[in-house]
Amino acid sequence: GDDTPPLSTVGSTTVMFHGKHQAGITTAPQSRGHLAAFDLLPDAGRKGAAALLRRWSRTAERLTAGRAVADDTAIALDAGPSSLTVTFGFGHSFFSRTGLEDRRPAALDPLPAFSSDALDPRRSNGDLWVQIGADDALVAFNALRALQKDAAGTARVRWQMNGFNRSAGATARPMTTRNLMGQIDGTRNPRPEEADFEQRVFVPGGGGAKDPEWMAHGSYAVVRRIRMLLDDWEELSREEQERVIGRRKDTGAPLTGGTETTPLDLEKTGPDGRPVVPANAHARISMPETNGGAALLRRPFSFHDGFDEKGVPDAGLLFVCWQADPLRGFVPVQRKLDRGDALSPFIRHEASGLFAVPGGCQPDGYVGRELLEG
Numbered sequence: 001g002d003d004t005p006p007l008s009t010v011g012s013t014t015v016m017f018h019g020k021h022q023a024g025i026t027t028a029p030q031s032r033g034h035l036a037a038f039d040l041l042p043d044a045g046r047k048g049a050a051a052l053l054r055r056w057s058r059t060a061e062r063l064t065a066g067r068a069v070a071d072d073t074a075i076a077l078d079a080g081p082s083s084l085t086v087t088f089g090f091g092h093s094f095f096s097r098t099g100l101e102d103r104r105p106a107a108l109d110p111l112p113a114f115s116s117d118a119l120d121p122r123r124s125n126g127d128l129w130v131q132i133g134a135d136d137a138l139v140a141f142n143a144l145r146a147l148q149k150d151a152a153g154t155a156r157v158r159w160q161m162n163g164f165n166r167s168a169g170a171t172a173r174p175m176t177t178r179n180l181m182g183q184i185d186g187t188r189n190p191r192p193e194e195a196d197f198e199q200r201v202f203v204p205g206g207g208g209a210k211d212p213e214w215m216a217h218g219s220y221a222v223v224r225r226i227r228m229l230l231d232d233w234e235e236l237s238r239e240e241q242e243r244v245i246g247r248r249k250d251t252g253a254p255l256t257g258g259t260e261t262t263p264l265d266l267e268k269t270g271p272d273g274r275p276v277v278p279a280n281a282h283a284r285i286s287m288p289e290t291n292g293g294a295a296l297l298r299r300p301f302s303f304h305d306g307f308d309e310k311g312v313p314d315a316g317l318l319f320v321c322w323q324a325d326p327l328r329g330f331v332p333v334q335r336k337l338d339r340g341d342a343l344s345p346f347i348r349h350e351a352s353g354l355f356a357v358p359g360g361c362q363p364d365g366y367v368g369r370e371l372l373e374g
């Protein structure tokens with residue numbers, strides 16, 4: 001007898017929590033995101049951590065299926081699952097807090113310092129990391145709140161960041177995301193249909209050569225809060241902005257012509273004899289072809305945390321990238337960008353984290369079980 005109109009596909013879309021890989025890595029970017037790091041309380045130990053991961057996995061399983069949790073607050077009562085994903089990871093410090101140092105992957109060794117870093121340690125790293133994405137803001141917040149409550153007595157929030165992307169249905173074409181500099185961002189991401197995708201993004205089954213078994217089918221997430229210096233950026237002309245990246249703003253096509261997906265012509269020169277895509281253009285120097293094959297899957301959210309007293313926006317990119325090994329992904333590319341990226345004067349890396357994200361779990365398990373009980 002209920003004549004309420006059915007949910008649109010935005011509300012009714014479910015992303016499975018269970019599976020070989022955790023959800024939220026290859027899932028299409030959602031319109032809302034929360035990133036949060038938690039630190040274990042001093043007496044939590046390995047047992048407490050295992051119980052927390054079990055609780056978190058149950059909560060994530062229910063919420064991603066559009067079901068309520070036990071002490072439901074009604075925040076998301078009338079919404080569908082809205083493509084909710086919850087992804088869990090472990091930071092370097094987790095292993096010493098739980099007596100599991102011998103199981104810590106070498107890939108979690110701290111990232112090198114970069115000359116352009118202006119990192120705030122209070123908003124960096126953490127024992128545990130949670131990434132939440134959903135196509136509805138209330139659904140995303142509800143998940144964050146439920147997981148925070150699950151953590152009570154075991155872990156406390158160390159830092160938390162809120163992000164967004166364009167809403168599903170806001171454009172006629174399903175285009176690659178745009179960032180707050182107005183660029184199409186994500187064009188040259190590795191694609192699941194490519195032969196080397198799995199090996200670039202995920203640790204192989206049975207653990208990699210350097211990886212422990214419990215990381216099989218997992219991935220490493222590098223998280224950077226990158227402030228965009230938008231007042232400076234917006235002083236550039238459209239043409240100057242396009243030369244910084246090496247691509248057009250409207251279509252995302254290379255400056256050497258074609259469409260968004262046309263490869264950059266690195267050799268092409270203009271009437272002045274100089275390369276059309278400048279030698280320090282961001283898209284040129286971040287390419288795997290110019291970095292010994294180093295590749296990463298970028299899956300960022302934009303952020304805006306208000307304006308300061310001078311009206312300067314605290315806005316930018318919650319840069320999240322995924323790779324089977326940070327030393328063959330983020331690190332070499334960031335080293336190169338650090339040495340001479342035309343984009344550098346317009347951005348500032350303000351926070352950083354590196355997390356081991358294990359493979360997905362089955363309905364009778366929980367994320368991280370192989371680490372905590374193995």
Ligand SMILES: C=CC1=C(C)c2cc3[nH]c(cc4nc(cc5[nH]c(cc1n2)c(C)c5CCC(=O)O)C(CCC(=O)O)=C4C)c(C)c3C=C
Nearest residue numbers: 183184185186187188226245283286287288317333334347
């Ligand atoms: C260390 C890795 C990277 C950081 C940090 C980074 C920051 C950053 N990037 C943009 C905007 C764009 N990036 C683009 C391409 C691109 N960027 C990286 C890596 C980092 N970016 C890679 C590996 C690539 C792809 C290169 C390739 O394979 O050809 C683009 C072009 C379009 C696209 O391919 O996505 C834009 C635009 C911003 C604004 C930013 C920091 C705020």
Ligand SMILES: [Fe+2]
Nearest residue numbers: 282283286298
């Ligand atoms: Fe980039």
